[in-house]
Amino acid sequence: MNFKKFLVNHLLSMRIFILFIVTSTAYAQEVDELNPTLREANNINNKGYTLLESGHYSKAILHFQEAIALDPSQIIYYYNLADACLKLDDNNCALEAYSGAKLHHPDEADLYMYTADIYQKQNKLKEAISEYDKAINLVKEGNPLKYLFYFNRGNSYLKLKDYKAAVLNYTSTLNEFPDHYGAYANRGMAYYNLKRKAEACNDWIKASENGFSTAKEYISAYCN
Template sequence: MKKRLCLCIIMMNLSLGFSQNPVMELYLLGVKNHQEGNYKEAIVNYTLLIDQIDQKEIRKRGYINRGLSRDKIKQYDLAIQDFTEAIRLDSTDMASFVDRGLSKMHAGYIGQAKKDFQYVITKNSNNNMMESSLYWMARINSSQRNYNEVIKNCDDYFKINSKDPELYFIRGTANDMLRNFEQSIIDYSIAIELFPNYFQAYANRGAAKINLLTGDGNIQPSKKETKNACKDLSKASKLGDSSVEDLIYIYCRKEN
């Protein structure tokens, strides 16, 4: 369960002359400060690096890493500017579009974030970045109640990574909202297979089974009919989900 790009240490060309070693030191100090949570210090390190070097790849990494540090302290507009500079230096690096999309999302520029993620998906040039972009598109579309789009995002995601329980849960929720209960039960079941203690998936699968029973007008199914659903609801409760107590009372404990 994901999905944030990590600050990566990309070692600079060790053939750089001795006079440029301070640049390497600035870069590594910035990485160290970022990893230790000293984001303001990291920003200073990367700013000095950017000001002192002309080499394209190093400047790009400086902008990317400074953008990641700025995002951490909620300087989203400045982070977006840094990722845009990185993209200007290398528009083939899909990671910068994902990073910029995340900062836009954090800033509340949801439409703009979707454009960055969709660009990565359309380019289809890097599976890892495609995976991240599809994940965030599914999350955003779910929050916007674009459930058919969520299902499409998840279907495309599973072509890259078919072992992510969270995305099966997200697709299951979308199918629930579209009243595709049989399919949502399948999605929650796969999520549980991949992550056996996924209590939210047990809760939702139990509720979907109840909805499947009551969808044809059978408002109060028998205990025999709800037995399977009640197993899921009980499991969710034992794993710590208190939200299922009302369903358990109505369909599992109350005499039918």
């Protein structure tokens, strides 16, 4: 079995993209505290979210864009816009939404993370890594998803065949989340390509023990 072909076939199934899921559109301020323009923007955003929920994505996009035009400071409007764009598989639209949000929230790590995820999906790996770098520099300690910042950056390096950098990122993933089977499995791939077979097999064994069944195939193919 050709290892590189095996790697390509299985890496895609193990990537994790963090796409924003809107859980609430309620504006934090009391409506009475808003001036008329901000109140209108909030109402338009909520109408857009109703359209988004009912599957009318193109109409939702127009509402979110209108809300942003009235009040460009509210990050939730950009997230809602990006979510509607992604529902239509319009990556460029989503990237524009995140870029707009960055102008007003330049220190929001998740914006760079979501941007990087789209670039990785487009196979623009160097651009993805640049955005992951920014996200990791900004992410706060205690963020429960910090491990995914490293994991997804590691996947970009793995696809670029920069195996040393991939190992470092998967190790950082495991420092944040010791039972992440995908990080063990992918780090095993990186180790194997670095001719570090024993370490690769150890990682695949750990991945298998953590429930990643495909790791058993790696062990059978490359460790016996």
